[in-house]
Amino acid sequence: MTKLKNDLLLRAAKGENVERIPVWMMRQAGRVLPEYRAVRAKTNNFIEFVKNPELAAEVTIQPVDIFGVDAAIIFSDILVIPEAMGLPYQMVESKGPWFENTIKTKTDIDKLIVCQGDTIDYVNQAISLTKKQLDNRVPLIGFAGAPWTILAYMVEGSGSKTFSKAKKFLYTEPVLAHLLLEKITQSTINYLKGQIAVGADLIQLFDSWAGVLSPQQYGEFALRYIRQICEAITEVPTTVFAKGAFFALEEMSKLPCSALGLDWNTDADWARKQVGPNITLQGNLDPCLLYADFDTIKTETEKMLTEFGTQRYIANLGHGLYPDIEKEKAKFFVETVKGFGV
Amino acid sequence: MTKLKNDLLLRAAKGENVERIPVWMMRQAGRVLPEYRAVRAKTNNFIEFVKNPELAAEVTIQPVDIFGVDAAIIFSDILVIPEAMGLPYQMVESKGPWFENTIKTKTDIDKLIVCQGDTIDYVNQAISLTKKQLDNRVPLIGFAGAPWTILAYMVEGSGSKTFSKAKKFLYTEPVLAHLLLEKITQSTINYLKGQIAVGADLIQLFDSWAGVLSPQQYGEFALRYIRQICEAITEVPTTVFAKGAFFALEEMSKLPCSALGLDWNTDADWARKQVGPNITLQGNLDPCLLYADFDTIKTETEKMLTEFGTQRYIANLGHGLYPDIEKEKAKFFVETVKGFGV
Numbered sequence: 001m002t003k004l005k006n007d008l009l010l011r012a013a014k015g016e017n018v019e020r021i022p023v024w025m026m027r028q029a030g031r032v033l034p035e036y037r038a039v040r041a042k043t044n045n046f047i048e049f050v051k052n053p054e055l056a057a058e059v060t061i062q063p064v065d066i067f068g069v070d071a072a073i074i075f076s077d078i079l080v081i082p083e084a085m086g087l088p089y090q091m092v093e094s095k096g097p098w099f100e101n102t103i104k105t106k107t108d109i110d111k112l113i114v115c116q117g118d119t120i121d122y123v124n125q126a127i128s129l130t131k132k133q134l135d136n137r138v139p140l141i142g143f144a145g146a147p148w149t150i151l152a153y154m155v156e157g158s159g160s161k162t163f164s165k166a167k168k169f170l171y172t173e174p175v176l177a178h179l180l181l182e183k184i185t186q187s188t189i190n191y192l193k194g195q196i197a198v199g200a201d202l203i204q205l206f207d208s209w210a211g212v213l214s215p216q217q218y219g220e221f222a223l224r225y226i227r228q229i230c231e232a233i234t235e236v237p238t239t240v241f242a243k244g245a246f247f248a249l250e251e252m253s254k255l256p257c258s259a260l261g262l263d264w265n266t267d268a269d270w271a272r273k274q275v276g277p278n279i280t281l282q283g284n285l286d287p288c289l290l291y292a293d294f295d296t297i298k299t300e301t302e303k304m305l306t307e308f309g310t311q312r313y314i315a316n317l318g319h320g321l322y323p324d325i326e327k328e329k330a331k332f333f334v335e336t337v338k339g340f341g342v
Numbered sequence: 343m344t345k346l347k348n349d350l351l352l353r354a355a356k357g358e359n360v361e362r363i364p365v366w367m368m369r370q371a372g373r374v375l376p377e378y379r380a381v382r383a384k385t386n387n388f389i390e391f392v393k394n395p396e397l398a399a400e401v402t403i404q405p406v407d408i409f410g411v412d413a414a415i416i417f418s419d420i421l422v423i424p425e426a427m428g429l430p431y432q433m434v435e436s437k438g439p440w441f442e443n444t445i446k447t448k449t450d451i452d453k454l455i456v457c458q459g460d461t462i463d464y465v466n467q468a469i470s471l472t473k474k475q476l477d478n479r480v481p482l483i484g485f486a487g488a489p490w491t492i493l494a495y496m497v498e499g500s501g502s503k504t505f506s507k508a509k510k511f512l513y514t515e516p517v518l519a520h521l522l523l524e525k526i527t528q529s530t531i532n533y534l535k536g537q538i539a540v541g542a543d544l545i546q547l548f549d550s551w552a553g554v555l556s557p558q559q560y561g562e563f564a565l566r567y568i569r570q571i572c573e574a575i576t577e578v579p580t581t582v583f584a585k586g587a588f589f590a591l592e593e594m595s596k597l598p599c600s601a602l603g604l605d606w607n608t609d610a611d612w613a614r615k616q617v618g619p620n621i622t623l624q625g626n627l628d629p630c631l632l633y634a635d636f637d638t639i640k641t642e643t644e645k646m647l648t649e650f651g652t653q654r655y656i657a658n659l660g661h662g663l664y665p666d667i668e669k670e671k672a673k674f675f676v677e678t679v680k681g682f683g684v
Contacts, residue, residue, distance in 0.1 A: 159503075161501075161503070162630075162661075164629075164630055164633075167628070167630035167633075168630055168633040170630075171630055171633050171634040171638065172633055172634060172635075211586075211607065213607075214606045214607065214628045214660075215607065215609050217628070244553075244586075244607070246589070246607075247588070247608065247609055247612070265555075265556065265557065265586070265588075265589050266589065267557050267589055270589070286509070286556045286559070288509035288510055288512075288513055291506075291509075291510040291513050291514055292513040292514060293514075296513065318556075319504075322504065322506050324506075
């Protein structure tokens, strides 16, 4: 394996000394870029796009070229896991994912398969291709949804403000919920090990719907499975981003992971006090700040960097880029981080 | 003014001694009750329903009769304020509110009127009627949306997962945002004083979209206007419920209000440590818990009551009742609280 030319992200994740703060942006490969939209237009639908390794590799690398970020993140979707387990979905324009079948009974769960490392082969192919084309310029991040978030979609069948159907399942069918979570967890571990085998340099887990659970349910139905994944992934650093789970932050600092992602609700000093000095923090600029003028973006970004400090820290947004953010503003955010204190 | 037969809620709000914990439920007058649905069916649409004082009074009192709660809350909608200011809305079935016109410019803001105490007369009529029919059995809660949440709808034009349009307005047009917030705040103060004049015994402010703002924006665009309202409302106790604003809880304990509402993400001990002993806490059972069996509801409710303690506390849910929760489960929650430690 050839050495990475820029390994700032990996060093920051591991707590090694860095000469400047590394930076990337959630959803950096996305509609903010006209270059992305041009590639996207070559396919009929989002899922077809995700399943095309050549196109996925192309849009994965775009933000490295265009924004100059310190990492690429493989272009894919957290819902490839439910699909591979046997629950296909559609991506409905401006509405989000929709599953024709949802999980209701033990029979539904029994029918699901456990993914192996090569089950979702198109992602592995996309990673291999990206690694080759990246030519070790920056690390490549692999990812998966955290088990609770995947269960939430498999039971709810779509996005939701409350995920009350999925939460009802936890309260009324806790045994089935654990059975399903175990199957998702095992699939996810195998899937991530597959990604690592073909070259992913760091793994990020997205618990997008952490914030709808109570602290007690989060511990019982989410955190214990995240822990299993973190324990299993020993080959590369792992980042856990649980959106809205401020209440679990202290507990999450005990996970065997390298870094924790923070949303924009979370104050830097408060977060550092919760987690202690031995874990890297990642985040957390409000993506809406990139609607502001350049001066405001610079001032607020530098304020954030000052608060988090230059070590044990990875600059990012507190959520994915929104599609209508101007490309130049996103780029300016990256440049502001890269120019900070240098 | 005749004395209330049951003033537990008011005493708990003021920090006076109570012989048992008072309880009510957000959205207790709602679709959970077949009795509500029967009244609702008498009108063509939700807004017509809200504007009918007789029907509003009827459904306001239903939960007192059926659930035995310790307070009624006037049946209305937080969006009556934007409408009265000049921005009408529609309630689209299973989609939520939708505004044909939204606020974009200074001209749009200049055109808005400031509500007086009698502008939204149908709410005052509904309160008068309810007070009369309640016959002092329990206190009647009046309410309004907090200014940031009202601005969010007026700018976004509908509900949203991110409210990115409204947040963009704060970042790009801060002067206009403050102008609009001042107008909303003045309207809200007048509106609430009108409610108090006709009999509201306690006021609750709902900041439903607090959780989409960063701590800094919350301080600048939300909390300062909530403070103005709390300072102006001196006649009756005030409760502030800012959903998702865990990051501001300590700061909120310095508001001149009687009580703070908590969502179900918030741990009781943690909240009490944030706010100190001199403010009443209200909440915060996960409404989805009411999907569980009776034993679980009892166990978890009593656990919550034990954590919050019997004084300086009002039992409630951490969010409104969901429409598909069984009436008997909601009733059982109320009975569990009323039977606790008695």
